[in-house]
Amino acid sequence: MLNAIKNNRGQLKLMICSFLVSYIALIVGCSYVYTSILLSKLKEPSSSIRINEEMASWIASVPILVSPVGLIVIGILTDKIGRKKSIQIAYIPMMISWLTLAYSTTLESVVVGRIMLGSSLSSASYVYVYLAEVCPTQYRVLYLSVVTVFVGVGMIMECVLAMFFQWQTVSAILFVLCCFGFVSMFLVPESPAWLRAHGRIYEAEQAEIRLGIDPPPSSPSTVTAVATANNGDVKEPDVPYWKLFTQSTVWKPTLITLAFFVCQQGSGFYVLLFYSIDVLHDCRVQWDGITVTIFLSVARVIGSMVFSMLHKVRRKTLTVVSSVGMALSLIVIIIYMKTYKEVDEPPYGMTLIVAFVAYVFFSLLSILPLPWTLCGEVFPMAVKGTMCGIVQVIGFELMFIVIKIYPSLVLMCGIENVWSVFAGFCVLSALYGAFIMPETKGKSLDEILTSFKSHKKPPIENRLP
Numbered sequence: 001m002l003n004a005i006k007n008n009r010g011q012l013k014l015m016i017c018s019f020l021v022s023y024i025a026l027i028v029g030c031s032y033v034y035t036s037i038l039l040s041k042l043k044e045p046s047s048s049i050r051i052n053e054e055m056a057s058w059i060a061s062v063p064i065l066v067s068p069v070g071l072i073v074i075g076i077l078t079d080k081i082g083r084k085k086s087i088q089i090a091y092i093p094m095m096i097s098w099l100t101l102a103y104s105t106t107l108e109s110v111v112v113g114r115i116m117l118g119s120s121l122s123s124a125s126y127v128y129v130y131l132a133e134v135c136p137t138q139y140r141v142l143y144l145s146v147v148t149v150f151v152g153v154g155m156i157m158e159c160v161l162a163m164f165f166q167w168q169t170v171s172a173i174l175f176v177l178c179c180f181g182f183v184s185m186f187l188v189p190e191s192p193a194w195l196r197a198h199g200r201i202y203e204a205e206q207a208e209i210r211l212g213i214d215p216p217p218s219s220p221s222t223v224t225a226v227a228t229a230n231n232g233d234v235k236e237p238d239v240p241y242w243k244l245f246t247q248s249t250v251w252k253p254t255l256i257t258l259a260f261f262v263c264q265q266g267s268g269f270y271v272l273l274f275y276s277i278d279v280l281h282d283c284r285v286q287w288d289g290i291t292v293t294i295f296l297s298v299a300r301v302i303g304s305m306v307f308s309m310l311h312k313v314r315r316k317t318l319t320v321v322s323s324v325g326m327a328l329s330l331i332v333i334i335i336y337m338k339t340y341k342e343v344d345e346p347p348y349g350m351t352l353i354v355a356f357v358a359y360v361f362f363s364l365l366s367i368l369p370l371p372w373t374l375c376g377e378v379f380p381m382a383v384k385g386t387m388c389g390i391v392q393v394i395g396f397e398l399m400f401i402v403i404k405i406y407p408s409l410v411l412m413c414g415i416e417n418v419w420s421v422f423a424g425f426c427v428l429s430a431l432y433g434a435f436i437m438p439e440t441k442g443k444s445l446d447e448i449l450t451s452f453k454s455h456k457k458p459p460i461e462n463r464l465p
Contacts, residue, residue, distance in 0.1 A: 013212035025124045029154020037162045063118030064400035068393035070119035075389020083130040088185035090123030098175035132376035133193040145308035152301035252452040253378035260371040261395035266425030286349040299357045303364025318366040319433025325362030327426035
């Protein structure tokens with residue numbers, strides 16, 4: 001009975017800390033929908049700031065262009081000063097950006113605010129690193145799904161705010177929410193795994209008490225690390241830092257995660273996220289764009305919750321199901337658009353809305369969250385922050401390219417052909433999940449890294465009887 005009460009209290013502590021750390025994802029979710037709503041408002045005839053299609057594509061994509069800078073900086077800080085402090089620092093440019101947008105009256109100030117926002121937009125990626133290190137292995141997917149739920153809630157919240165307030169007022173509200181997030185991080189302990197890796201054993205034990213989690217089981221590597229940290233005479237092997245990156249436990253997961261990001265960005269989800277109102281209009285959805293965006297945001301939240309409930313399902317299975325569901329949804333959309341291309345008022349308008357909602361729902365089962373969470377699970381502790389930064393920088397640059405060229409692709413190729421390509425990438429994602437993606441469900445970091453190690457065959461003479 002006492003053990004059950006203790007476990008429940010521990011889970012409650014960990015859940016509260018997970019919510020506080022994941023809070024930044026709420027702001028990121030608001031930022032995604034804010035882009036689409038901002039562009040629609042600036043394109044209105046009554047707007048005091050005039051933009052064309054080229055400028056609109058830059059306003060939408062420039063945060064993604066500069067986000068790798070923040071990603072690299074935060075990645076280095078994550079390894080050097082800790083996971084918690086790095087996430088807290090990421091709030092600072094975010095607060096500056098929303099304050100700048102709140103008082104924007106010119107196109108230049110809008111661009112500056114968007115650039116500042118981009119420098120911290122990727123910070124939510126390191127929330128996955130923190131949660132992957134503090135959460136029990138059997139509940140890792142459950143806690144990691146909190147991030148995607150918060151992003152979805154942020155998207156819904158932004159849509160609701162946009163119905164009642166001007167975009168400058170919404171920016172001011174988000175500035176206040178960022179201030180709360182910055183202060184709340186003082187209540188969160190540092191990752192015990194990071195503290196132990198830096199020889200700060202006592203602080204790690206105190207952090208584990210605050211989080212309500214058990215210390216990791218002793219292992220030879222752990223004992224060695226502790227002895228090294230407490231005994232000046234015991235020295236680690238003099239291995240150059242750069243040589244760590246040549247090991248198979250680093251370059252193999254790098255290639256695998258990069259392939260996952262290519263599949264993710266090629267699926268078109270982030271295009272729908274940043275250009276939701278324009279995409280819905282081009283596909284001839286007959287409902288109001290903001291109203292349908294709310295439905296898409298609700299689908300995202302529901303998908304996140306379903307994803308968390310499926311934490312016992314293999315990641316590979318989730319990826320295949322997610323990809324196939326997205327592909328089928330896009331096929332329905334493409335067939336509908338081609339069938340009624342010449343019709344002024346196409347019938348069965350709900351077909352497109354249901355298909356887009358299904359597309360978003362299935363994306364949340366794997367294609368959207370797993371590439372980001374996989375980075376926090378597959379890299380060795382010594383280079384985790386740096387490699388997460390490098391891989392996700394490439395992921396964000398892929399996102400920038402897709403978002404920047406999407407309007408031009410639609411003009412050149414037609415929206416049906418562009419989304420047909422996205423459907424093709426969804427099929428490739430299913431093949432990736434079935435044959436390439438590593439299975440990480442229920443595995444510790446050591447078990448995951450073991451699967452990446454090169455197993456060299458002994459010399460022939462050593463294998464003779």
